[in-house]
Amino acid sequence: MRISRGFPLVTPLLAAVTLSSCTVVVDGAPSAGQLEQRGPKGPVPAGLERFYGQPLNWTDCPPLAYDEDSRAAYAVTGILCTRLTVPLDYAKPDGRAITIGVLRRAATGPDRVGALVMNPGGPGVSGMNTAATLGFVVKDRELGKRFDFIGFDPRGVGLSEPRVRCRNAAETDAERSAPERKEVAQVEASNKDFVARCTERSGGTEVLANIGTRDVVRDMDVLRSALGEEKLTYVGYSYGTRIGTAYAEAFPGNVRAMVLDGAVDPLADPVDASIRQARGFDDAFKTFLGWCAAREKCQVKTEPELAKLLRPLRDAPLAVGDRKLSYSDAGIAMASALYSQLSWTRLERAINELAKGDGGTLLEMADEYLGRSEQGEYRDTMAALTAVRCVDDPRTTDRAKVEENARKVAEASKDMFMADPSEPTIPTLDTCAFWPVPNTSEPHQPKVDGLPEVVVVSTTGDPATPYESGVTLAKALKARLITYVGDQHTVFLGGGNSCVDDAGSTYLIDLRAPLADIECRAG
Template sequence: MRMRAGIILVGLVLVAGCSTVVTGTPTAGKVQRSGPAGAVPAGLEQFYSQALVWSGCPQFATDDESRQAFAGRGLQCATMRVPLDYAKPDGPAATIGLLRRPADDQQHKVGSLVINPGGPGASGMSAAAGLYSSDSKAEVFKRFDLVGFDPRGVGVSSPKVHCLTDQETDRQRLEPPTTDVAKIEAENKDYAAKCTQRTGADVLATVGTRDVARDMDVMRSVLGDQKLTYLGFSYGTRIGTEYAQQFPQSVRAMVLDGAVDPDADQLDEQIGQAKGFDGAIKDFIKWCVARADCALGHDAGAAQTKLEQLVNPLKTRPVAVGDRQLSFSDAATGIIQAMYSNQLWEPLNTGLTELAQGQGRVLMILADAYLGRGQDGHYSNLQDAFTAINCVDQPQLKDRAEVQKETEQLAEAAKGTFLDEAQPPVPALDVCAFWPVPPTSVPHRPAVTGLAPVLVISTTGDPATPYQSGVDLADALHGGLLTFQGTQHTAFLQGNECVDDAASSYLIDLKMPAEGTRCS
């Protein structure tokens, strides 16, 4: 779950599965029909039984990230058709991009492990390619075909959410912070209008998590799986939770890591993230001041003030980085990016040392990574999709009195934190207040019956999705909870043997870790 930018943003028919391979031309790839499998909703048979054309992945690349990720050996890519609007299955179709890395041990393969890395708006195809290369020895890679997908509107999938041009995004990043409510609202209204014009209201109306979960059930069937085995990180846990509510009988196993609390509203999420990132920054400071080369000195009590002194001048005097400029917004974004993993603390310290010397190369790299800007200057649609999906997953807040009240609550909760100093909350209507279509879901506590036991992984020092959210989600889904003690966002398949072994055993053998299991 990516950090919100404060208050200013934000009848079944049972059929048997089968598998046949149809010979295709070399340029078309291999045509494979593995479905329909499992439960198929009436009226959607044409989608649940479709064949997939698997071919090399480089031709699917759309940006620097995907070009690098899709170059890996042994990867297969395809696109899948789904209704743009499930209420009109005979109407226009959307396509969903898929990437598959076949299981090492095909003879003892369990099935497909479908993954989503979160965002919302992140590419599951790129994540699946990168996840394998990060730990190719993990047992799950031997026993599952790893399948990543770009949710509707994202990355390879089409039609794609598109709001700002590359040049418009670059200009937006250079704007100094403002508390001018009228200016903020005018920009938010303009952004929503551009999204509508460049994407289409019909597409924006269908990019929410409700419809992504429906797409995932089509995917389960065309991959030939009677039931879904799923791994969701961050916002991907919201997709998993939604799928569990819509298709509880079709879940085989589900790992939800870095849980988004489905019952939390936008204010709850903002307060949780303000506190979470503040805790992560404090942990970074403790790590930093113990080093001889710490850019913030060696006094933990004075380090946050030093941090603010380094970045605040950028509000009026950006730092040149080649033919670009590092703005205050970029520096703050780079710092936030580094809080997602302690493996980025070393680069962050280097970036802050550079900033003290009037340079901004490393902080710009960190900010570009967060915002999806490639070396060629082209942005992925991560940020546009993030906004579009959130705007149909949350109620629209247009009552100015309520906005004022929530702003005050957020300001009180964030008082004294780096984020509060960087950009105090402003009582302006956010982008979603000007969105052209209504939400398709609202925060609520899941009520699910007939669901197989699911495993929730929650990290004690997670800055983006607080630990308690995982506790609450495990309780709501009557699932198991695996606790990881650390400061990072998500934990599975990131090198911790305790977490990897416990979650892999669950996914492969359906063996839930013992109650109260903690890893560090």
């Protein structure tokens, strides 16, 4: 089982916006329908002046909703939405333009510091939805009073256009319910089919070539300027820390402050990162089983008991109404519950039900993680995740190297739960090996000369982005490290820990980072 790091109506593209006689220059927060001119601010790269200086047309958000998640997020009060125009290919600024969805919750107090841009990770997760929800939660805290909360949907995601699309709902359901493929040719045929559908349905190779983090950080700098910010204040979670790191490297002088929570290690190659993440989930699962063993309600208390319960799903998915629970879906469901202890009681119930032949709750949990709605439609999160990963990381196409990597993963994971030594390793070319465009970045030591002090938050029991990754990132960025002793994925603002929240908020507001690395504990 592998959980990727962090591991979404199409309308005509907006042309570049120019000022007209109806433009409203706004000093405070805009109202719906106002065309707001705040940029350009800060350095403007040559040839990109029209993008950096564009006004933003803020409108009510609900009419822009495109699925049940965005409808729920956009229903909160006090938010406005807009679309930012950027080049599809920054090497061709006079070529095709695309749009980036942006949401703002204005600062609720009189002493506004500026705009706080955030990304929740994935890749593929909507930053607009996150800013709407998290901004509402903290609107009465000092951070919500002092900052506009800004969420954007990275290119290819959510309200941004064009959106990455690969398999449709029926195709995804069929893939999920199929028995595990055991032949190299079968797996690779499925991977090739996925790539072909992504290429056709996402707008071709030019879109896929410019979908990665390299281009997202360019968009974020355009957004900084259009928002009227001389320098960027940013909070990134999970994969959002990779965006933050890449921005810090591309625009170190444009950074005001950054909190990076749930770090992606900038130095780890994809295989090592996958192994480290697998260990993180395995450790988290063992912690869950320890919790479970002490509870009377927990009926399946040991790894061997659970393995015996799950093994039949490899060959015969379990019927759940008119659908099926596969072995892969069961693994995804269990892993998704390890992101937070708040999900442990639900996982306990789901496993108890499976012991009675009922896979309904596990299938429901897998649906939630994979973005399947009750109506059977899917968010495009997983498609975007794959597209970004395939251009962010170097791919492996040499079969000898594939076999070497497979042996390395098998050896490292042989004692982990969900690893079956009796099952042979299948050394196949993965989806990215067939991707039609080259990668645009690779693991390396960030070069961030001129970067001001930033803050990294890392959680000791984080399964998805293990603690050591945060230590490595803090060292690479010469950042102050906040260690959170707990068992969850990310904690700042949404994790309920005042120690982390107070330290991070004080830094963002007053630019006063902790004087030394600090440790915060749950409770």
